[in-house]
Amino acid sequence: MKTGIATVSIAGDFAAKLQAIAAADYDGIEIFEQDFLASDLSPRAAGQMARDHGLEVLLFQPFRDFEGLPDPLRARAFRRARRKFALMNELGTDLMLICSSVHPQSLGGIDRSARDLAELGDIAAEYGVRVGYEALAWGRHVDDHRDAWEIVRRADHPNIGLILDSYHTLARRIDPDTIRRIPGEKIFFVQLADAPAIQMDLLYLSRHFRCMPGEGDLDITGFLRAVLATGYDGPLSLEVFNDQFRAGLPRLVALDGHRSLINLMDGVHRAEPGHAVDLPDMPAPAAIERVEFIEFVTAPTDAPRIEALLETLGFRLTGQHISKAVRRFQQNGVNILVNTEQQGYAHSAFLSHGTCVSEIALVVPDAAQTFSRGKALLAAPFGDGPNPGELDIPALRGVGGSLLRLLDDHSTLSGLWDVDFRTIGPADAGAGLLAVDHISQTMPFDEMLSWTQFYTALLAAQKSPMVDVADPEGLVRSQAIKSGALRVTLNGAEARRTLATRFLADSFGAATQHIAFACDDIFATARALSDTGFAVLPIGANYYDDLDARYDLPADLLDRLKSGNILYDQDENGQFFQLYSRPFGDGLFFEIVQRTDRYEGYGASNAPFRIAAQARLGKPVTIPKR
């Protein structure tokens, strides 16, 4: 099936939009009339420019307020349509989208509208073009694809068909399975857009918050399954109005869109095999089995401070890379690498961001398969080539340019620690840190949807509803994603002065801001840490007064929380304990957590206290750069 995108979805002038769309490898475009009008190209030149980029002009849109008008408005609407048909001939496209009328004088009446469309069909035939009719969710008399279809059915004209748009159907909560009753050959075009589940006026939601399939909460897979069941095999095209995208980088938005279409078609194919979708050979999404290691890159002169911090956390130096300046610190199942290479990828990450997390290694059931799924989803593969005798571990570019390494337990990659590392000491139980509980990544708010989609398309993953975290200086949006043993929280920093924004600025866009380790006895861990001289983040007394007021905790538990600077949360599923390191580097920090029962959250209600405590400390304990 052909893939397309409406020019309105992308930032830039007409030429910049085409370049971005062509670079992301779509088959065609919908020309949004305003985008063409705002350019100074002739219609012929605009159409030619698209074709020169290898893009077919699939559709011209939108033609508004056509059907059901009384004269003389009706005659004027027909005259306007003729003008646009002539324009379409120049542009070189044969399909026009008419959306259902919102005109205050539109009379309604299914047969009146059907007669108007049938008459228009005759005129369209003179120009060799077709017309697709779309129900807007806020149309005056027609706001439902079932009514739009009834009008098209009664118009009964070969040049008149239906256009379906997932937003208009799903935002109004119309059952998409009603589409299965429509003959596929009468569906002329299909537009796709997702949206978040926010209670809002549908017009406002549509104009500002549409997003790529998979980035919102609508059941786009269910919608497309119904569409394909009709036998429809025309274009699938994105029509996304979104304030962030209109201010975003055109190429990234175009690429995200294409990735979302591939992921969507893959999802449809897996849910309902047998539909005619063209897909690259892509393995199924898999869940993460564990986080194998996290690598920090730093300067040789700064490494002793990070290594000392790791030692106060209970990590032991246990290995040394056979050819690189990379040291392995270990505690139970947790591995942290400290890389001080002066060349290659890690060094360039250090030059761009300072001390930062440069790689995260994830164990999946089959590393080669997850890697090839990533490539099919247009993720950037990364290869800096191993030295002879070392493993070639596949990697994809992740958030902030950091790397996601993919390992598994059944191929040669499982020999990582024996092949690439020399053992220099034993690991022990340390302070009781058992695993990586979650990884928190920070990004500009306008990239958040993009990375949410990256993780949820690549992996078998679930996302939780977005939550707002109050920083004293502004709001941070937080989205948690879980894939098997991997939990990631993505934080979108919007305001100028939040801690998250300052971290981004100070680290020049590094992604990982904190790493949380899991333990199974936070009080024992806190005692062990105080023996090693670990500098915990001090939490104010007001927090514990409030905790007492909220939860009515036993006095001795409250005392132990307070003396350990441990934060507490609970919900209907269980309890959550957290303690934090002081910030280091450009604002990195560690967290230690204990979950009881089935608590699945991240202590969001504690985040403002943590952020305030960090802010009270002023600048992080600095590791001087370079």
Ligand code: MG
């Ligand atoms: Mg539409």
Ligand code: MG
């Ligand atoms: Mg956390």
